[in-house]
Amino acid sequence: MRYDSAHALEARPPSPRRSSRIRGALDRASIAAAAIELVEHLGIERLTMRALATELDCGTMTLYTHVRNRDDLLTAVVERLISEVDADRIAAESDGTWRGLLSGVLGSYRDLAMRHPRSFELLALAPYDLPPVAPHLEGVVATLERTGLSADEARTALGLADAFATGFLVVWARTATRQDTLGTARTETSLGDLRAPEMYDRGVEAVLLGFEATLGDVAPSLA
Structure with a gap:
């Protein structure tokens, strides 16, 4: 799993407040x-x-x-945050493998945390049975099954990937927003690189390789 350096995990300051408020019909x-x-x-x-x-x-x-x-x-x-993940588009543009699908979803998940570090936690820590979350996850599982994974394998793959990405990104987002809120400078420590974007990339790759090692034969493509 690789990411362009332009998408590095770094704290993005909030955009300036809107110069004009939303007008017209609200939805x-x-x-x-x-x-x-x-x-x-x-x-x-x-x-x-x-x-x-x-x-x-x-x-x-x-x-x-x-x-x-x-x-x-x-x-x-x-609901809005889930729509920004855009799992349907990722599935349509993936290479048809479970690895490609999960890599795309995890990349989108990371980008979401970068765009909305304070709001991200609302999705990341939402219960799986919350109405907008359940159909989203069920859709990802169904797409994974279409790559040839069994139902149990698909759920396991998503569960492992979600556990890693949520844990990594929630801590990253909290750290970044805490520094913004308190106006504190980033403290350099010998462990500072543990939250570097390269570590996320390596973690995703480790999760995917670990899951692959539990499989026998992996079907190559979407139906």
Whole structure:
């Protein structure tokens, strides 16, 4: 698994606040996008229905026509983040192997953490049975099965990959956003390279090789 150096794992500062607020018809997706932007600038603790309504220059009750409450708003954010992973596109563009599919998904997952380090944790730590998460994971498992993996193998492959990527990226995101919030400089230590992008790449490769070692014959392509 290789990544272009342009996609290195580094803390990206939040983009400047919008010079103009979203106007016109709102929908669940645009509200979720605005919520993500607010979280990236202010943190998840500052995301309230009132704060988001102010950000969108609308009445709080207007938001309630699209999201039932703050919990539902967080679910909408998770839906939006899943859509950015775009597993269907990755499956369509992959080489048809389980390795290619997982490499693509894990790369997209990493890019998501880079774009939205403060919001990322909402998806990364969401329960598997959360409504938007379950169909997403089931879809990935189904695509893995179409590469020739059994149902158990597909679930195992996804579980191992998800456990590694979530653990690595959540710690990376928390470290990066903590430094931004506190205004602290990055401390150089002998262990500093453990969170380097090359280490993520090597970890993904190790997970894929480890899973491959448990298989007998791996079917080569998607049906």
